[in-house]
Amino acid sequence: MLSLLLQIDWQKWRPENLFGGQVLERTPAGLTIVYIIAIGIIVGLLIVSFLDNFRRPKFPFEIGLPREVTRKLTKTITNRSLRAWQFVFVALALTVFGFQVYWTYFADEQNEQFQALSYKDLRTRRTTAASLRGWMFDRTGKLENALAYYKLDQNKNIVRAYSLETEMAHLLGTERGTPGLERTLFKREADPMPEAWETLTKIRHLEHEQRDVRLTIDHDLQSFLARQLQGKKGAIVVLNPQNGDVLAMYSNPSFSLDEAQDLDDYLKLEGNKRDKPLLNRATREFYVPGSTFKTFTTISAFRSGKQNSIFASYPGGYVPYRGSRPIVDATQKLLPDGSVVGACDGGCQEKNIVEAYKVSSNQYFAQLAIDLGRERLRDTAGVLGIAAVDSPDDALLQRFFPSIWNTSNPSIAAALAPQQSAIVTGKDISLYDLGLEGMGQGYAGQMTPFQMALIASVPGNMEGKLMKPRIEADQPPEPFAQVLSPQQAAALRDIMSTVTEEPGGTGTVISAKLSGTGIRAGGKTGTAEKQALLYDDKTGKLKTIKKKRKNDKGELVEYDAPLMYERTDSWFISIAPLERPTLSIAVVVEGGGFGATTAAPIAANIILKARDLGLLVDQYKPKTVSTQAKTPDKPKKRR
């Protein structure tokens, strides 16, 4: 007997080995099930033992009596009441148990208040706190380029860390305010709190569930963008027009996520009305696009077959209808008395669209827009994701446009959703206003840098498609709309190349910077005036002026009117390299002056940096030994 007991391998019978395997929770879950079954058996035995006693033990004198008499022997009123009481008690006990059944099975689906307040359940907070989010990698997927990861702090606690904390702050989002990738990328679908039997029957092996996400962002390019905008206010968006990859997107001034954790610091960030560091200028701030918007008008012309239109420029400006103010070129100036001084942009002769685009002729594009008409502009706006609204008031309404994104779950799209850019194409606005829109002024002044990068990506796409932007690298590319035919896109690329390459083009600074690399880039400059609030440089407070106005009773009241000034924003949109563009860039610098002086050089720098990083087509890979030594094997692994 003893030897038999010794032979048994007790180690095998330990509960961990019976249930556990690799999953720790299986051991207690299995033991619990055993416990429940065993208690069930014991209760069963008790019921059996009780049922046996349920029949009244017979008294010896009953033996000879007939059955009717024995049955009546103990049936007193009292005993009948006892039986009734017992019945009531069992019913009550089962009713109370029924309430437990209700909370377990039905409250989740039927009790609305219960559902609405389930966020008060501390258990969900506990399981979210214990489960780690995935890591975020940049497009290379390399560990050293992890954008978001975990590390141990001084107290050996596990904390979330970011390699580009300020550079990517807007994309990652804060825990408190606007959600970003951090709060939306790692939605978990599986119930993190299984029941004991589910643990036992369904979770058999350790699942190396892959929570990590590879983003389309390039680590180095993103930090390069941040350096480019240092000390300036503005935004840069870099997309890949072929598949919609967001390679980099940055808005300055930014903030650090560490700051946003602390409530006081967060409130300070929120209260900074002058710099608005929490605002993602790339997707949520409207700018007047200026001449860059002529690309939109050009696309519309191609879509309508009007790309061969020829319009003249006039020394006195173009007058859309009798009595209207004239529309003048950037080189001209409209004096208060209505006269115009200065020469036409590129001469006052008739121009075709190529010439007009190259010199950025306002008069040409105003005439083109009026010629295209409201319907065609609205149609083009639709395929580019721009809202075409009927009245100027509608344009001021805030609307977000999550459906432009190509994401794996809608909450990511919602978190990154741009403010939808808008133009006015209704009957309310005059032809003069329509003309202004065609050249990127007036009611076209509701464009986000993100939208402009999307517009630039249409000619950049080899098939003339607008690709939905995507941030997750493993998301298959998806087109938003077929905007142009491949030939039209190629033609438009040629037009865009004239701006940078031909003498007289507004963006020749680009080709000067790119000379020697062999890269050809197309683009369009833009310069736009916007009324902006004036802040005191030292105190950071709004500058005001005392003004008087009449109040309701007709009395003159003094009030503080904010001081405004005319801010000249510098724009540049670009695609590169021209044979097969992999970059579509939109740069805006607030108060940066001419597009050619501030924004265009930044775009050129980005193209050069992208070449170093191997983001262009293979033939532009840097060939010098020194750069290769600096960035070993990086280009190889790029796709």
Added chain:
Amino acid sequence: MKNRTSSHFFILAGIVIVTAIAHYSIYYGALIRGYETSTVTAGRNLLLLGLLSVLPIFLKRFAKFKGNWTLYTSAVLLFSIGLTIQYRLFSDPEYTSRKDKAEARQEKIKTLQLHYIQESYSAEKKQMMGLPATPPSPVDLSTESPRPADQTISDVLLSGNTVNPLLGFAGLIVAFLFMRRDDFLDLLQKHGFLIVLLTLVPLIIAAITSRAGKALGNMTPWEPAKIPFLIGFAAILAILYKNLARTYWGLPRAKDVLPLLVMAMLPFVPFFVLKDFGQMMVFSAVYVTLYVIAVRRFSQRFVLIGSVVLLIGVLVVGALPDKTQEEIPLLPMLARPVRTVLPNRIQQRFHLWLDGFNPPTPDTQWWKSDYDDYYKKLIEKDPGLPQMLEENPELQKTINVDAWFDILAFQPAQATFGIASGGTTGRGLGLGYPELIPVADSDYIFAALAEELGLFGGLLLTLALIVFVSAGVRTALDSRDMFSKLCSIGLAAFIGFQALVNIGGITRALPMTGITLPFVSHGGFSLITSFVMLGMLMAFSHRNAVDRENSEIENLP
């Protein structure tokens, strides 16, 4: 299965083994979360149960126990479930520690995170984090160093958790030995009214010294008052029930009714002062039980039952949520006078019961002061709040909801979420989060049970309770005189109703009243009283069996 001591001994031994399994499960579950449970406490629990499983042998051998063992075994089963759940809760450092709760919680979370990293992070990732670079592999608990349990043997042995059950066992034996004696029972029966007066002593002391239903810390000194109340009332009824049947012009004599009225008032007055609504409900339910069973005239029964139903109706009408009241015509008019009389505490409880997920408006009179306190604390933290409230009046609603779920509704809401999360088989012992519910070891122990053992756990507990009460009813049925009949059913009713009021309060079938679950909850006087009552019931069962044997002997030809 016959009523053999040996078969019940085997069931009891089974209970010990099963409880050991449950304790191991809790121990292992704790290791997963990075702390160790006290093996001393586990051993203590098993020893207590071991003691209870050998007790029948001694009762059989030395006290010649002949009664129904089912009573005893089902009570021990309830007690073992209670010990298990208490072990789960009291070994959790987050539940027990008062000062460093947050630290204990953080430590648990960190352990889970480290396990996840160990299981699913690649060696490179671990290295980057500054952890030993090992490939993803299953966690080996034997290599970890969990937070040790800091209970020494003397701590465990001297704690109330050890002493109270032992006192309870002693009480059980003493009660059994006394109550089985004819002379002692005769004595009790004769001095019924005097014994009732005894009841008042602890009640009055408590009413003077305590506040909010708890006196002397967490002790409830009127728990033992149940026994004299019951014996006294049974004695009085045993004499009166025949007189009551004698009516003049359809009415019983005043001198027969008066003692009953006094008895009826007894539970109400002191508990109204104490605002202990739960005990009032249990005492009244037992009163109704005894009355209905003893009194034979239908009209007389009807008077009592009718008035009880009316009283409950009026209370509920008074406490119905405002929304429901407005829907039914005339209801607000009826409810207003009730509301002015009802104590605030009871109004709170009723609101929690009927409309618990819907916070009352901040100007409700019983909620206003709590809300204002909460609001004041918020302003201290954020002085800009009043201005924000002015700009955005919707904010007040949010603050009100937060205040409601942080103060009054916190415990019941967490309990309800716990029950809902338990599902059919529960999360598993040591795998749920019952430590989030405050005082889950006593009043809310059913919520902890439902979370970790699920519907099955709740069902088995209910069944064990039904078996116990039914065995009590069996005892009453077999009793051959009115006094022991009433005593037996009263004892069963006390334990049964107290359990129903407790479970019903947690599952929101009844208002939550803060009384314990007999045999299961952690408690002092309440546990001892329960065991004494068990001893008394066993004594009555024993007497029935002896009576039967005697009649056999007498009738032998």
